[in-house]
Amino acid sequence: MAELTPDARMGKPPVVAPGYTPGSVTDKISAIVLTRTPRWWWVAFGLSFLLMQALLVGVAYLFFEGVGIWGVNNPVGWGFAIINFVWWIGIGHAGTLISAILLLLRQEWRTSINRFAEAMTLFAVACAGVFPLVHLGRPWLAYWLLPYPNTMGLWPNFRSPLIWDVFAVSTYATVSALFWYVGLIPDMATLRDRSRRRWKKIVYGFAAMGWRGHAAHWHNYEVAYLLLAGLATPLVVSVHTVVSFDFAVGQIPGWHATIFPPYFVAGAVFAGFAMVLTLAVPLRQAFALQDFITMRHIQNMAKVMLTTGLIVAYGYLIEIFMAFYSGNQYEEFMLLNRIQGPYKLHWWALLLCNVLAPQAIWLRKVRSSPWLVFLVAMFVNVGMWLERFVIVVTSLSREFLPSSWGTYSGTRWDWAIFVGTIGLFLSLLFLFVRFLPMISIFEMRTILPEAKSVHQRPEEADA
């Protein structure tokens, strides 16, 4: 009984299938990177890359012609650009939550999913970053958003939440990238040592920054990683809070609500876990990683998704309640307009995707089937996009003055750029799984039962 982990004693399934040794873990994960490229990878990457061309063409035409090619106009001046920005930024949140908060809470099950969840965060932030840049009338002046001593004698408007966004998102991108990279360094060294070809040794060796597995290296690594986790933790909450201020600081009915920050943060984690599941289920199948990304992982993530989904549903409920409780005719109208106005289909579809569909997770049968969980996650992915669409468009299209009402729909260029960012996201993801270890090798070794028994005192091990 020496190898029973605390989890096993509590009757939980292990976070890694039995029978692995540190050596075989390393073999299995590094083999994905170091062996020949599977044929399906070329197909998958090729399709993603093709999809990405929609972004290239869309943005090229946008820069040539201007934002007039989009559907935005008075009164709906905010359209796909901000919907997609918020959607992508939200998706990124799962990576930070898994890597930082679950690390500080010592949740062992984070170990096999944190690496690719962090990568997903970075790629999602990259996709999100496209929109604020290209939606500017003169994107080549995007650096005006940054406070620097300029010849105009001006600072950006620090009272605007849009400028807070610049700081929130750039900090988020920087810390996420650092966190991800620092975590990769020991694995880079493993890949360097296991590569046969000289150029691979050089490339991975370069990225490993001279890692030799020295005790001092490990000490520095642990300190740096913990510090970065501490830095990243507030970002899980702060980034989407600031994003919600883009709306909540405005006075439009449907935006001007104090519930927005927590409701957006919950929505972000909800969307993020849905996206992690969307990626984890096919990836574990494709690379036969069921032993590392076990059903316990899938179930835990599904439960987090369900929980945050309930918080989001509570947010919807409070919005409905406040619309009537406030006694404000504009708030009341905003809600009735969502339910039965021109965008009622979006609103009802949103309820189906974000509130109804996740309830299936309550059933053990659904939870234990990866592909059913995947299906629910797909509903949530769509639902969270619809949520941002409903918030942005229904409120702007029906403002205070009926004389300035209007309707909005995305043009083919709106769609091209949105679909193109999905292509960018998938392309980056496929490059990542091919060239970098998608599961942290050295951290997986530490959660093996074998690694734990070493640390136990003899009398404890004998018990």
Next chain:
Amino acid sequence: MAQIFHRSTNTVAKVTLFGAVFFVAVAGWVAATLDRSAYSTRQGVVREQPVPFSHDHHVVALGIDCRYCHTAVETEAFAGIPPTTTCINCHKLIWNESDMLAPVRASLAEDTPIRWTRVHDLPDFVYFDHSIHVAKGVGCATCHGRVDQMPLVYQAASLQMEWCLECHRHPERYVGPREQVFNMAWKAPDQATLGPALVAEYHVDPRTDCSTCHR
């Protein structure tokens, strides 16, 4: 196993890391300096003119007032460039056969204006009005420099937005008495006390809203 990298890589790596910080700082400094340099603003660069008109000679030696040629400066947005006939008022009698003034006579004969090269050229998205500045006691020399000492005119100030805003934010540092506006040589004996007093007396209230200048 053979080493992949030579020992010197350690040093190169460290130099690169610290060098990157230095490189970024220097790049920022170079960009900021270039942006404010005469290369970018053309501050202090003498412009070629079809006729080498000397403000120095006409203002100091002959004592002609600014408003003799720039007639609209007190009432209009644009101070005005004199028509050829203004030149001819004098030059029909003096230097009327000078080679240097041949373009002026040609302009009169052919009834086509002289194409002067504009020195103080604000961007088209900036709305600027001379009359209000003159009325509130901003002297010609405050913005244009000592034009009376320029044989050929150059731009004395950078004309960058930070330069405009410096005065719009602190008018008391630049405002002078109305009667001294056209006195190029006037200097306040004590700007620190005179400035605030004049700002109060003239109701100088320069706006710094975007739409004050970008209408």
